[in-house]
Amino acid sequence: MSQETATAEGGFWSDSGKTGIGSWIFSTDHKRIGLMYLYCVLSFFMVGVLLGVLIRLELIAPGPTIVTAQTYNALFTVHGVVMIFLFIIPGIPASFGNLVLPIQLGARDVAFPRVNLFSWWLYVIGAVIVLVSLFTGGGAPDTGWTFYVPFSARTTTNVSLAVFGVFILGFSSILTGINFVTTIHRMRAPGMTWTRIPLFTWSLYATAWVQILATPIIAITLLLVVTERILGLGLFDPSRGGDPIMFQHMFWIYSHPAVYIMILPGMGVISDIIPVFSRKPIFGYKMIAFSSLAIAAAGSAVWGHHMYTSGMSDLGVMVFSFLTFLVAIPSAIKVFNWVSTMYKGSISLEAPMLFALSFILLFSIGGLSGLILGAASTDIHVHDTHFVVGHFHYVMFGGTGFAFFAAAHYWLPKYFGRRYEEKPAIIGWVLMFIGFNVLYFTMQVLGMEGMPRRYYDYLPEFARLNFVATVGSWIMVAGILIVLWNLWRGLLKGEPFTGNPWGGATLEWSIPTPPPTENFEEDPVVTHGPYDFKGAGVP
Amino acid sequence: MSHLEKDAFGAKLGMWLFLFTEILLFGGVFLLYSVYLAKYPKEFGLGGKQLDLVYGATNTVVLLTSSLFAAMSVTAIKRGAKKATLSLLTGTIGCAFIFLFIKYLEWSAKIHHGIYPNSPKLIEGPPGESIFFGLYYLTTGLHGIHVIIGSVLMAWTAVMVQREVLHAGDNVTLENVTLYWHLVDLVWIFIFPLYYLIL
Ligand code: HEM
Ligand SMILES: [Cu+2]
Numbered sequence: 001m002s003q004e005t006a007t008a009e010g011g012f013w014s015d016s017g018k019t020g021i022g023s024w025i026f027s028t029d030h031k032r033i034g035l036m037y038l039y040c041v042l043s044f045f046m047v048g049v050l051l052g053v054l055i056r057l058e059l060i061a062p063g064p065t066i067v068t069a070q071t072y073n074a075l076f077t078v079h080g081v082v083m084i085f086l087f088i089i090p091g092i093p094a095s096f097g098n099l100v101l102p103i104q105l106g107a108r109d110v111a112f113p114r115v116n117l118f119s120w121w122l123y124v125i126g127a128v129i130v131l132v133s134l135f136t137g138g139g140a141p142d143t144g145w146t147f148y149v150p151f152s153a154r155t156t157t158n159v160s161l162a163v164f165g166v167f168i169l170g171f172s173s174i175l176t177g178i179n180f181v182t183t184i185h186r187m188r189a190p191g192m193t194w195t196r197i198p199l200f201t202w203s204l205y206a207t208a209w210v211q212i213l214a215t216p217i218i219a220i221t222l223l224l225v226v227t228e229r230i231l232g233l234g235l236f237d238p239s240r241g242g243d244p245i246m247f248q249h250m251f252w253i254y255s256h257p258a259v260y261i262m263i264l265p266g267m268g269v270i271s272d273i274i275p276v277f278s279r280k281p282i283f284g285y286k287m288i289a290f291s292s293l294a295i296a297a298a299g300s301a302v303w304g305h306h307m308y309t310s311g312m313s314d315l316g317v318m319v320f321s322f323l324t325f326l327v328a329i330p331s332a333i334k335v336f337n338w339v340s341t342m343y344k345g346s347i348s349l350e351a352p353m354l355f356a357l358s359f360i361l362l363f364s365i366g367g368l369s370g371l372i373l374g375a376a377s378t379d380i381h382v383h384d385t386h387f388v389v390g391h392f393h394y395v396m397f398g399g400t401g402f403a404f405f406a407a408a409h410y411w412l413p414k415y416f417g418r419r420y421e422e423k424p425a426i427i428g429w430v431l432m433f434i435g436f437n438v439l440y441f442t443m444q445v446l447g448m449e450g451m452p453r454r455y456y457d458y459l460p461e462f463a464r465l466n467f468v469a470t471v472g473s474w475i476m477v478a479g480i481l482i483v484l485w486n487l488w489r490g491l492l493k494g495e496p497f498t499g500n501p502w503g504g505a506t507l508e509w510s511i512p513t514p515p516p517t518e519n520f521e522e523d524p525v526v527t528h529g530p531y532d533f534k535g536a537g538v539p
Numbered sequence: 540m541s542h543l544e545k546d547a548f549g550a551k552l553g554m555w556l557f558l559f560t561e562i563l564l565f566g567g568v569f570l571l572y573s574v575y576l577a578k579y580p581k582e583f584g585l586g587g588k589q590l591d592l593v594y595g596a597t598n599t600v601v602l603l604t605s606s607l608f609a610a611m612s613v614t615a616i617k618r619g620a621k622k623a624t625l626s627l628l629t630g631t632i633g634c635a636f637i638f639l640f641i642k643y644l645e646w647s648a649k650i651h652h653g654i655y656p657n658s659p660k661l662i663e664g665p666p667g668e669s670i671f672f673g674l675y676y677l678t679t680g681l682h683g684i685h686v687i688i689g690s691v692l693m694a695w696t697a698v699m700v701q702r703e704v705l706h707a708g709d710n711v712t713l714e715n716v717t718l719y720w721h722l723v724d725l726v727w728i729f730i731f732p733l734y735y736l737i738l
Contacts, residue, residue, distance in 0.1 A: 111549050178556045186549040216560040220567030224677075232657035233673035235571060240673075241666025246574060250567060 010417065011514030028113035029517055031415060033120050034098030040124065041095055042484070044086040049480060051079035053473055056439075058456070060470040062463055069456040073142035074157070076454055078134060080145030081162065085169050086127055088400055089258065092265035093211075094123070094176055096407045097204045099415060101180060103508040103515065104198045106189025106524045111182040115175055122172035129165030133158040144454060146255070149236040149247045153228040160229050163222045170215045170222075173261070177211030180204055189507075191526030198506045198530035199288055203268025206292035210257045210264070214300070218254035221247065245310055252303035260299045262396055263363075264292055266403030267334055270356045272530075273410055274338050276504045277353035278345030281531040284337040291330035298327045308376045309383045317376045324374035331367055335360060351425035352502075355406035358433050362398025366391055369444060384454075387447025390440045398436060405429075408487055413497035417514045420490030428482030435476025442469040505529075505536035547711040554715040558722050561685075565726050568678050572733060575670050582667025587737035589654070590675070594645040595735035598638050599727065605634030606724040609693075609717045619707040621700060628697040631720065635690040642683055646676075675734055682730060685723045692716045 012031050024032055055075050058065050067075065102110055110116050134140040137158030143151055152159050184197070184205050197205075224247070227233055234240030236247045275282040282288065304312060304320030312320075338360055347353065369391040372378045382388065413419040442465050447453075451462045458466065500509040505528070511519060528535025576583050612627035653660040654672055661669040696716045699705045705713050 111546065112553060115553075174557075174560050178553050178560075181556060182549050182553045185552060186546055212556055212560055213563065216563035217567050220564050223681075224567075224571075227656075227677060231676075233677060234657075234669055235673050235677070239666075240662070241575075241579065241670045242673075243574070243578075246571060250570070 012517045028117050030098045030109050038095035041091050048082040056470045056473040059466050072456045074140035077141050088262045101201050104201045107187035108518050110179045112179050119172040119175035126165045126168035133161035149244050160226050167222045170219045173211050174215045177208035180208040189524045196529050199271035200268035202289040203264045203292045206296040207264045210261050210296050214254045214257035221250040252306045256303040257300050262400050266400040269403040269407045273352050273356045274341050275531045278342045278347050280345040283340040291333045294330040308379050321376050352406045352410035354429050355402050359402045366394030385447035386443040386451045389453050390444030393440045416491040418494040419497040420486050424486040428479045431479030435472050438472030439469050503538045505533045550711045579667025583671050586671035590735050598641050599731050601634050601638045602724050605631045609720045616710045632693050689720050689723045
């Protein structure tokens with residue numbers, strides 16, 4: 001296996017001979033598209049973080065603090081919309097998926113490179129529309145990211161435009177999913193059997209199916225909100241014979257599976273990182289791959305757990321509760337397999353591994369608190385409290401968010417040919433981890449004690465814990481800033497990153513750094529599994 | 540697999556996946572339809588009687604014919620018959636225009652009778668009726684948009700055939716556009732009985 005060395009100027013950065021912005025925004029190279037996604041997604045993440053900090057700042061003390069109640073409603077709505085639709089859903093699949101998936105399969109690009117570029121454009125257009133909606137019309141939407149009717153059909157804020165932007169983002173997500181499924185089915189290198197596909201790519205396969213099967217439902221639901229607002233069809237309006245609960249059903253038929261669009265790719269990242277930094281083949285490869293599909297399938301039937309309190313039949317509640325518990329099984333399988341992989345491994349605690357380990361812990365806390373929400377009896381107590389907010393931040397940010405940073409430290413040096421510094425990465429990680437728990441664990445306690453969510457003001461007895469949570473948010477943001485600054489500086493000017501320093505056995509580590517435009521000089525022939533380090537000749 | 544040769548199978552796989560998402564999109568509307576039908580069977584029956592069966596049936600025939608033309612254009616291009624392909628595509632687009640024109644007549648007649656979203660007549664009428672017509676306008680409107688998109692795609696492929704970018708050796712784009720057209724047809728095949736023939 002040849003290990004060529006290239007400098008940061010080499011590879012796909014320059015060998016198409018083209019430079020300038022046009023060579024990026026019109027490029028069909030999956031690596032360039034992946035990086036463009038990455039830059040956009042990170043920018044929106046920073047916007048979302050800023051809004052999150054503002055929400056927390058408002059809640060630092062009871063009573064009005066920094067904004068008005070209306071602005072507060074807009075803040076948590078826009079924070080939610082940005083984080084969900086602009087950061088976490090496209091986050092790992094569109095950026096790291098595009099960067100890594102074709103190479104892990106031994107392909108030169110995705111199946112439809114031009115469609116790929118088109119979906120990036122759709123993403124940008126959708127995002128711009130969402131941003132425009134904040135500053136035009138009747139002002140930023142104030143419905144919460146769930147756009148529940150009847151409020152979303154009536155409010156005079158700029159909901160129609162925002163919802164239309166999200167519709168376009170959904171289209172982009174669908175096209176990425178179709179592209180990945182087709183690529184995985186048609187473009188695998190000789191020898192890349194289904195049981196030799198790296199687990200990150202496996203997780204993207206399951207994710208892509210959810211993107212294809214669930215997104216159209218949100219598309220039509222959002223169109224319905226727009227038609228309700230513009231034409232007044234009355235489909236969700238009880239005074240006209242419509243049923244607002246139907247909206248909730250349709251919304252969650254998408255949005256619960258969407259949770260798996262958010263978390264599955266993160267799990268895939270962890271499944272690729274843990275074995276490499278434990279120097280051991282993954283434990284239970286097939287079960288991990290299979291559990292991704294099981295999560296995707298079972299997760300499609302549990303949307304009703306968001307609606308226990310909206311007046312479902314008792315039988316309905318029991319069925320949805322039971323199904324919800326079933327989803328915990330494949331998730332737990334993954335956690336046990338990661339832990340078993342590390343058992344007796346020689347673990348090296350570098351930045352990607354630290355983020356991966358904290359993923360396991362935070363995701364487990366999020367998952368366990370999910371069981372409290374999945375059981376109807378306890379959910380009725382904590383429904384729509386800060387407990388829920390704490391829960392989903394543990395899953396989405398502690399899970400996918402940390403996996404995103406793990407992926408950034410693990411793969412980006414490969415694409416830039418330079419690496420970040422280890423020490424600031426670890427300091428940033430420590431701050432993120434501590435701040436995170438101070439912030440969101442406190443929120444869970446607050447919720448248990450009865451503090452509702454999406455409230456501008458609260459009772460004086462919640463004051464102390466709210467103060468603690470807000471201080472936690474500062475610590476966490478300090479960590480995020482250090483991590484991002486360190487990555488940015490390192491990838492531009494850091495030490496050269498060559499060869500296969502992590503010792504990975506998947507295909508991306510067998511090609512030059514940074515990868516050339518065509519990825520492979522000759523089409524590779526795969527002779528070993530993705531975690532067969534001996535077979536790959538990794539010492 | 541090298542990227543140099545075109546993967547026609549892959550292209551069709553992608554198209555099928557996309558069509559699946561379109562079916563799900565309409566599936567959302569049909570889901571609403573089934574829930575509200577269970578809730579308001581009587582009003583839905585009465586609403587269906589107010590729709591014009593002649594318009595609906597004619598449009599069904601027109602659309603089926605267009606699908607036939609589209610299917611024949613695929614066989615034609617595979618035989619290398621460029622002229623026949625072009626006229627068949629023109630036929631398809633022609634049918635699409637007839638369809639849209641009839642739809643226009645139908646909608647104007649309804650609107651003329653005071654039946655349109657948010658109209659006083661519907662607001663005062665029984666709730667189920669307003670739901671029925673709300674869904675009717677929504678579904679046929681969404682379908683109409685798909686007819687328009689399909690026609691644009693057809694016209695674009697016709698240009699490609701004319702310029703011989705698409706030919707007997709490479710016709711997967713035409714096949715895919717035709718698949719899309721069949722989907723538009725298929726959705727209508729559901730709309731017609733659900734709205735016009737409901738008893
Ligand atoms: C610095 C980081 C963050 C802070 C300080 C923060 C804080 C908050 C707060 C205080 C709320 C409002 C809770 C409520 O009243 O209901 C909230 C809501 C939310 N956050 Fe975050 N968050 C952060 C990061 C994230 C990330 C990374 C994601 C996505 C992965 C996210 C997704 C959401 C969502 C979806 C909501 C719900 C909005 C709604 O209720 O409509 N947040 N966040
Ligand atoms: Cu859920």
